[in-house]
Amino acid sequence: MRHTLEETRSAFIEKIGLKAQADGLPRIAGRVLGLLIWDGTAVSFASLADQLMVSRGSISSATRILLERRLIKRIAKAGERQDFFQLSDAPYVSMMEATKISLDNAKDEIDATLNDIPDAQTEIKARVAAYADFYGKMSKAVDGILTDMRS
């Protein structure tokens, strides 16, 4: 084997961090997600800050974002004062749902513009409508996947 498992784990965590950044999320949020995908188990708040070598404030912020998106869940352990976090049960469904909401919002905004264009402006309207349709098609496709995953 070229790399140790530990090296592969670190590389994976960093990859997800970069991907999160590309998606407009804080990099640390992506690294937390990557760590929890890899480990699968419940990891303590302090352990996250320790392993990722970032401040507790960053962990607080990152976990809040991931919780909002339903990508992770907060867990209480008996006899433990710390919070624990674990990958949620259906993280990829949640990702798709977030993607769909984002696409729908984009379409809604363009549709709003469309409503402001007088019918006489047929060509402008056609071009803007084609743009809205782009998001509509994407949203529909994502919705199809979601339906499949749930069945």
Added chain:
Amino acid sequence: MRHTLEETRSAFIEKIGLKAQADGLPRIAGRVLGLLIWDGTAVSFASLADQLMVSRGSISSATRILLERRLIKRIAKAGERQDFFQLSDAPYVSMMEATKISLDNAKDEIDATLNDIPDAQTEIKARVAAYADFYGKMSKAVDGILTDMRS
């Protein structure tokens, strides 16, 4: 009508600017794209800088990015020294292609990690594979739309 056509146009251009920003593109690139979607005609380099009230350097950079993504085309006009730019013929196909390429890249990176995980690590491997599958499904869906659009 609540807004003049000109106001609707400006609002649309700004919307696309913000959307570009959310997609990791420079805001000005989005505004150029929005303007060209709206107008449909060939617009000169100087006119873009003038209308959007930005530097020529920014127009140079924005148009380069949009040209690379095949969202717009550069046009030469007889007797005109300036460059002109116009919305490309199939801009939304190009958008989908860019989306697909991005999804495929993400999947490839995760697959690379997957190959580094020993088979004995069944659970880790399953979680990472599920993540790769997320991108695989999305890519396949986008590809389906592309096939439809081309037929």
Added chain:
DNA sequence: CATATCGTTCAATACATACTGAACAAACCA
């Protein structure tokens, strides 16, 4: 009760990068 530990908040900082504008080369013009 006093002390310790926990997660959150927020002002200050670090950081990445979009944008500007001057310098430049190339192409055109007089």
Added chain:
DNA sequence: TGGTTTGTTCAGTATGTATTGAACGATATG
């Protein structure tokens, strides 16, 4: 040929936001 106009480049600046770390309230512990 000298002077304009054109688009590009790139060093410097501006801008947005991620991250830190100290202060804080809440809660457990002894």
